[in-house]
Amino acid sequence: GAGVSQSPSNKVTEKGKDVELRCDPISGHTALYWYRQSLGQGLEFLIYFQGNSAPDKSGLPSDRFSAERTGGSVSTLTIQRTQQEDSAVYLCASSFQSGEATDTQYFGPGTRLTVL
Amino acid sequence: GENVEQHPSTLSVQEGDSAVIKCTYSDSASNYFPWYKQELGKGPQLIIDIRSNVGEKKDQRIAVTLNKTAKHFSLHITETQPEDSAVYFCAARLSNFGNEKLTFGTGTRLTIIP
Numbered sequence: 001g002a003g004v005s006q007s008p009s010n011k012v013t014e015k016g017k018d019v020e021l022r023c024d025p026i027s028g029h030t031a032l033y034w035y036r037q038s039l040g041q042g043l044e045f046l047i048y049f050q051g052n053s054a055p056d057k058s059g060l061p062s063d064r065f066s067a068e069r070t071g072g073s074v075s076t077l078t079i080q081r082t083q084q085e086d087s088a089v090y091l092c093a094s095s096f097q098s099g100e101a102t103d104t105q106y107f108g109p110g111t112r113l114t115v116l
Numbered sequence: 117g118e119n120v121e122q123h124p125s126t127l128s129v130q131e132g133d134s135a136v137i138k139c140t141y142s143d144s145a146s147n148y149f150p151w152y153k154q155e156l157g158k159g160p161q162l163i164i165d166i167r168s169n170v171g172e173k174k175d176q177r178i179a180v181t182l183n184k185t186a187k188h189f190s191l192h193i194t195e196t197q198p199e200d201s202a203v204y205f206c207a208a209r210l211s212n213f214g215n216e217k218l219t220f221g222t223g224t225r226l227t228i229i230p
Binding site: 041056093108110 | 159223
């Protein structure tokens, strides 16, 4: 079946501009996650959605970063007034949750953001 | 919070030999440990995972071992092949409802030498 999809695959923007990154999770997956991967680094957690609510936003680096999820499906990560240090690959993952446990996180291909 | 350390950062092995990557974690309450493989330009792909109620899990040429007392877990790849070349990440998760984030190690770049 279809996996997690993200768009755009690449985004180049100028410092100070706002950007929106989109994630389409696997159909039926109730949990959705955003991570950031800087060059040569591991993945850094940003935010977790269960349905449309975000129980854990602890990884968002500043108030320039926000995310929303609508209809329990698509999510958008918005970065306002981008800075060069925001340049990274932004990865989305989704998982199925049953009871009090969540299943495997499946990752999308990521959006490579470059801030000039 | 949880902290995961991964070693080595790079690893080169001859085709057919074994590769071992090691990770340690800090939070003894973590109970789920996945390993991901990331190829260039792609998102991470789960290759194997282990939960804290078992000590070892195998899937063909791949195995993971977990030592809860020492708080470390390892990935073992046997009979390595060129297609095993990639970056491998370990991760740990404290699986309480509403706290599902994965904490990742910094990755190991594995190169298989033909």
